[in-house]
Amino acid sequence: MDEFDLIHRITPRSLSHQEIEIGIGDDAAVYHTKNGYQEIVCVDTMVDGVHFLSSHSTPADIGYKALAVNISDIAAMGGFPKYYLVSIAVPFGWHASDMEAMYEEMSKLAKLYQMDLIGGDTVSTKGQMVITVTVIGEIKKGKACLRSHAQPGDVVFVTGELGSSAAGLSFLLEKTPIKNKAQAKYFINRHKRPTPRVEAGLICSRYHHVALNDISDGLASELNEIAEASRVSIDIYKDLIPVHSDLHTLHTRWEEWVLFGGEDFELVGSISGDQWEHFYQDCSVHRIPIYQIGRIHQSGDAQVFYHNGQDSVRLEKKGYNHFKQDR
Ligand SMILES: Nc1ncnc2c1ncn2[C@@H]1O[C@H](COP(=O)(O)OP(=O)(O)O)[C@@H](O)[C@H]1O
Ligand SMILES: Cc1ncc(C[n+]2csc(CCOP(=O)(O)OP(=O)(O)O)c2C)c(N)n1
Ligand SMILES: [Mg+2]
Ligand SMILES: [Mg+2]
Ligand SMILES: [Mg+2]
Missing domain, CATH: 3.30.1330.10 (PurM-like, N-terminal domain)
Incomplete structure (x- = not known):
């Protein structure tokens, strides 16, 4: 060559x-x-x-x-x-x-x-x-959707299902046994061929003060980045997070894929409550999936809380970290 x-x-x-x-x-x-x-x-x-x-x-x-x-x-x-x-x-x-x-x-x-x-x-x-x-x-000019744009009262949203890329990786690394080839192929494709959410990002830029981050390191990590940059706290709810209907059947630890797996390359962000309905309709018209998963709260220290029924736990900024992998 x-x-x-x-x-x-x-x-x-x-x-x-x-x-x-x-x-x-x-x-x-x-x-x-x-x-x-x-x-x-x-x-x-x-x-x-x-x-x-x-x-x-x-x-x-x-x-x-x-x-x-x-x-x-x-x-x-x-x-x-x-x-x-x-x-x-x-x-x-x-x-x-x-x-x-x-x-x-x-x-x-x-x-x-x-x-x-x-x-x-x-x-x-x-x-x-x-x-x-x-x-x-x-x-x-001036329309960039910064991590520092989240404000108390904002709706927190994501653009699509989470955890599927990590499931695909788990199949590839043979950590999850393949029982159904077509199913495994779907998840592996989510891992190898993520679709960047350009159109969703463009819609976000037309609204006022939207915060955005793409999910490369994992939902917990990206939300903590928004919380830190905006100096707010974030509440998210397990039942509101979109996941593939088969995900929970693949592995007992599927929830870790959703929160910490990463590489879904969906967008996560926040928008003010008074723009939310219009924004949601706008996304629907353009066939862009959008899901409210939580709310932004006022706070002295930037924290992310994960609510699961009666329980709520603090989500740490853990996810993929290049210097904390088993070497
Ligand atoms: N080696 C580096 N030198 C300078 N800037 C860096 C370096 N690594 C990362 N950054 C910057 O740090 C920020 C966070 O990086 P990163 O976590 O990789 O972002 P993303 O997850 O969006 O790809 C970005 O502004 C990026 O440009
Ligand atoms: C063989 C293999 N092992 C592990 C992973 C998982 N993985 C590697 S890097 C990464 C996080 C994203 O990469 P990074 O370089 O941190 O992207 P950035 O946040 O800078 O966009 C993940 C989840 C993978 N994709 N392939
Ligand atoms: Mg990024
Ligand atoms: Mg990077
Ligand atoms: Mg990146």
């Missing part, structure tokens, strides 16, 4: 955005920015053995998820994605065809949002595959 040949092969033949002056092919990309908009930039890295297993995921799966998780971070700001850059450390065993399959899948996902690949970096590694994707998006 030749590096320059590879770059040539992955260079897009056409671009969706006229604002690009220089894409792939020079020392850096150059594009024009629009008046009245702000740019949003994020980057997330995925590592073989930590974020995926190359023995269980195809290059296409890996490429898809590396881009999707970054689009999800743009969605979690209420923005829309425009450009992406891909940096890869390629293990010696990989073939040009693997790389092409990976880029092809990213390009398919990018097309759904008219995103353009404008650069990246390619290196070899004696170690594991590492892929880092940067996404640049846009949002109307």
